[in-house]
Amino acid sequence: MSDIFKPEVDRRTLLRRAAAVGLLATPAVSMLSACVGGGDDSDDKADKPSGTVSATNPLGVKEDEPLEIVIFNGGLGTKYATDVDIPSYNKLFPNSKVAFSQTEEIATVVQPRFTGGNPPDMINNSGSKLMDQGALVQAGQVQDLTELFAAPSLDITGKTVKDTLIPGTVEQGTFNGKPYVLNYAFTVFGLWYSGKLFKDNGWTAPTTWADFLTLLDAMKAKGITPYGYAGANAPYYQYTVILASAAKIGGADILKNIDNLEPNAWNNDAVKQAAAAWAEVGAKYSDKSFLGLKHTEVQLKQDQYKVGFYPSGSWLENEQAKDTPAGFDYQLAPLPSVTTADKLPATALYAAAGEQYFVASKGKNPKGGMEFMRHMLSKAGAVGFTQLTKTLTVVSGATDGMEISPGLTSGNKALVAAGADTFSFRFDTWYKKLDDELRAATNELMFQGGTADKFVTRMQKAADAVKADSSIEKFSR
Amino acid sequence: MKHGRYPFIIGFLIVPVAIYGTFVIAAYVQAFQLSFTNWRGFSPNVDYIGFDNFTKLFHDSTFWKAIQHHVLLLIFLPLLTIILALFFAFLLNVGGGSKGGRTQGVRGSKFYRVIFFFPQLLALALVAVIFSRVYSPDESGLINGLLQQFGAGPVLFLADSHLALWSILAVLVWQGVGFYVVLFSAGMGSIPTEIYEAAALDGATRSTLFFKITLPLLWSTLQVAWVYLGIAAFDAFALVNVMSVDRGGPDGATTVLGLEIYRNAFDYAQFGYASAMGVVLFFLTLTFAALTLRVTRRDTVEL
Numbered sequence: 132m133s134d135i136f137k138p139e140v141d142r143r144t145l146l147r148r149a150a151a152v153g154l155l156a157t158p159a160v161s162m163l164s165a166c167v168g169g170g171d172d173s174d175d176k177a178d179k180p181s182g183t184v185s186a187t188n189p190l191g192v193k194e195d196e197p198l199e200i201v202i203f204n205g206g207l208g209t210k211y212a213t214d215v216d217i218p219s220y221n222k223l224f225p226n227s228k229v230a231f232s233q234t235e236e237i238a239t240v241v242q243p244r245f246t247g248g249n250p251p252d253m254i255n256n257s258g259s260k261l262m263d264q265g266a267l268v269q270a271g272q273v274q275d276l277t278e279l280f281a282a283p284s285l286d287i288t289g290k291t292v293k294d295t296l297i298p299g300t301v302e303q304g305t306f307n308g309k310p311y312v313l314n315y316a317f318t319v320f321g322l323w324y325s326g327k328l329f330k331d332n333g334w335t336a337p338t339t340w341a342d343f344l345t346l347l348d349a350m351k352a353k354g355i356t357p358y359g360y361a362g363a364n365a366p367y368y369q370y371t372v373i374l375a376s377a378a379k380i381g382g383a384d385i386l387k388n389i390d391n392l393e394p395n396a397w398n399n400d401a402v403k404q405a406a407a408a409w410a411e412v413g414a415k416y417s418d419k420s421f422l423g424l425k426h427t428e429v430q431l432k433q434d435q436y437k438v439g440f441y442p443s444g445s446w447l448e449n450e451q452a453k454d455t456p457a458g459f460d461y462q463l464a465p466l467p468s469v470t471t472a473d474k475l476p477a478t479a480l481y482a483a484a485g486e487q488y489f490v491a492s493k494g495k496n497p498k499g500g501m502e503f504m505r506h507m508l509s510k511a512g513a514v515g516f517t518q519l520t521k522t523l524t525v526v527s528g529a530t531d532g533m534e535i536s537p538g539l540t541s542g543n544k545a546l547v548a549a550g551a552d553t554f555s556f557r558f559d560t561w562y563k564k565l566d567d568e569l570r571a572a573t574n575e576l577m578f579q580g581g582t583a584d585k586f587v588t589r590m591q592k593a594a595d596a597v598k599a600d601s602s603i604e605k606f607s608r
Numbered sequence: 609m610k611h612g613r614y615p616f617i618i619g620f621l622i623v624p625v626a627i628y629g630t631f632v633i634a635a636y637v638q639a640f641q642l643s644f645t646n647w648r649g650f651s652p653n654v655d656y657i658g659f660d661n662f663t664k665l666f667h668d669s670t671f672w673k674a675i676q677h678h679v680l681l682l683i684f685l686p687l688l689t690i691i692l693a694l695f696f697a698f699l700l701n702v703g704g705g706s707k708g709g710r711t712q713g714v715r716g717s718k719f720y721r722v723i724f725f726f727p728q729l730l731a732l733a734l735v736a737v738i739f740s741r742v743y744s745p746d747e748s749g750l751i752n753g754l755l756q757q758f759g760a761g762p763v764l765f766l767a768d769s770h771l772a773l774w775s776i777l778a779v780l781v782w783q784g785v786g787f788y789v790v791l792f793s794a795g796m797g798s799i800p801t802e803i804y805e806a807a808a809l810d811g812a813t814r815s816t817l818f819f820k821i822t823l824p825l826l827w828s829t830l831q832v833a834w835v836y837l838g839i840a841a842f843d844a845f846a847l848v849n850v851m852s853v854d855r856g857g858p859d860g861a862t863t864v865l866g867l868e869i870y871r872n873a874f875d876y877a878q879f880g881y882a883s884a885m886g887v888v889l890f891f892l893t894l895t896f897a898a899l900t901l902r903v904t905r906r907d908t909v910e911l
Contacts (some may be wrong), residue, residue: 134665208741238874245651246649246651246652262650266650364854419764419767420762422745422764422853423743424746428746480881571854571858571860574857
């Protein structure tokens with residue numbers, strides 16, 4: 132009897148046989164592994180499509196070769212690409228079909244295509260999910276843009292593309308001597324406030340630290356949180372102002388030394404003084420609960436007149452356009468001088484070309500990608516971008532004399548006042564690890580009872596660790 | 609029946625095994641392969657560097673911090689979830705005492721059963737977003753808004769490094785309890801009512817019923833629950849990624865291995881190093897499951 136009911140396959144044999152079937156699937160494994168480690172670098176520029184070089188086609192783009200671009204959809208939107216740059220490109224190359232796509236997560240969408248060997252031609256590498264640009268350059272995936280910068284400008288006659296740019300733009304995208312990246316948007320960074328709030332209360336933007344603290348006291352008395360940034364996801368904004376203060380105290384070389392991972396670049400009196408000054412603001416004039424808030428939440432509070440000063444870049448006005456009440460009047464104040472002996476004047480400003488665009492060297496149409504950038508860098512392209520995004524471009528003086536928005540005008544004024552005294556840093560994109568450490572250290576300094584000494588010691592240690600790590604490619608400027 | 613058995617079985621297995629092989633096994637194999645390289649994710653070529661990644665991992669303080677957090681989660685997540693789930697399941701099934709010779713749950717137990725299961729239906733990302741609002745540090749937060757009505761200061765759930773991990777643990781428990789209530793209810797449902805009746809005749813109280821009958825007869829279900837929850841404690845990535853301050857903060861106070869793998873792979877472009885972490889996580893999870901099954905092994909009562 133029992134034999135009849137004995138299962139033909141007991142559990143153990145079933146498992147054993149399943150394992151055998153699993154072996155059948157092994158070829159699939161080796162096929163998959165082939166996508167990493169199986170490729171080779173045979174792709175060289177010689178077999179890239181090219182057309183005849185002429186006055187209207189200085190880069191020698193092949194007229195009917197399709198072009199693929201990917202734009203990050205963030206604070207700047209994508210309208211400037213679809214409504215300004217693509218039509219401009221297609222006017223010159225009507226037979227080149229432009230495939231446009233946009234994403235909020237650049238790395239998720241684009242990175243697998245680099246690994247797979249079929250990258251898009253031009254990419255806007257930006258947003259919180261951006262790809263590590265240094266690693267891309269290191270892997271030989273990025274097109275050298277020397278040709279583009281030497282080409283004549285599209286609509287500014289008699290000048291090369293490079294001549295039309297704000298000085299320092301090409302350098303900002305240079306990695307170890309070669310220009311690989313176009314930083315297109317020009318950003319000024321400082322303390323933003325409501326012109327209306329200040330006018331109603333008879334306040335003016337401070338230039339000295341003493342005036343700054345007096346003003347913060349006055350705001351506090353009014354029941355406004357005088358100063359705030361979002362600890363949950365935007366400590367980056369706060370560390371930019373701390374380092375900008377340090378640069379004002381000790382000169383722009385402070386930032387250069389930090390970028391170059393010089394010994395004791397952080398262990399420096401200027402950095403320490405700046406950290407101490409901001410730690411006091413954090414302890415006395417901010418709200419500890421901001422550590423748990425996101426940037427949109429704090430920015431909304433400012434739009435509701437509940438926060439006095441907010442540190443940010445010039446994209447703020449456009450980002451908040453939807454939530455800003457009428458008459459709010461965004462204004463930018465450069466950082467007040469911390470000491471009376473600051474090396475740089477009070478008008479000195481953190482200003483930098485930002486928002487990275489690059490061409491894939493191993494894409495199908497690298498020349499077309501560079502040509503697309505030439506259209507972005509035309510005067511018409513720059514004006515269109517600024518009108519749509521309320522953000523300046525690196526095309527020098529493209530929108531001079533145009534009234535676009537109060538925040539943009541205010542930022543422009545600050546930039547003119549700063550003259551040659553602008554500065555910036557680049558370690559945050561070069562060494563993402565250092566950026567993360569600085570975010571945590573900044574939150575500790577501002578909200579969690581940290582001290583300036585602890586701050587600089589911690590950062591020095593992190594910078595030294597990055598320097599000693601041979602797996603991280605080093606850059607210098 | 610023996611005739612044609614192999615083609616029959618293989619026919620059934622080939623598709624799922626191929627899918628599993630491609631998307632699970634192959635991915636694991638590749639992670640093992642990459643953990644010995646310094647691959648940065650942008651090139652089809654890789655360099656093998658031996659055990660360097662593992663040596664580096666051993667000296668990485670963030671890695672050890674993440675391990676500590678997993679240990680804490682490993683102890684408290686299963687403990688709290690199972691205790692709560694058992695308590696609720698007992699109330700839903702046996703807690704109402706016996707009526708007409710049948711044990712039953714407290715009044716409205718059918719309704720509660722549905723309610724308990726609700727969180728299970730929400731995607732984890734949604735749960736994280738919802739609780740970010742609940743925990744929000746200003747007056748817009750559910751808890752802090754209430755506290756403010758009574759004049760109490762804001763509690764910085766996620767921004768206080770001593771509270772942050774516990775706040776996230778509470779969400780994990782909240783999210784998980786419903787599933788285990790259902791699991792334990794099913795287990796309790798399969799315990800024959802005669803046993804309860806016999807015990808009740810002998811004058812057993814509710815707590816005696818629970819400890820002397822329900823618990824021993826549920827042992828194998830509990831064991832399974834413990835393994836599931838332990839594996840969940842090795843994850844926690846989604847909640848930490850969405851909820852925590854500065855991703856894994858403040859200052860690394862909530863970071864977990866999943867997050868560090870993600871950060872190293874996609875932020876720092878250190879895919880080789882991230883794969884090494886993945887390999888370690890693989891062995892940790894495996895060891896835990898094997899240990900749990902061995903340690904908790906005891907004779908189950910056959911019904």
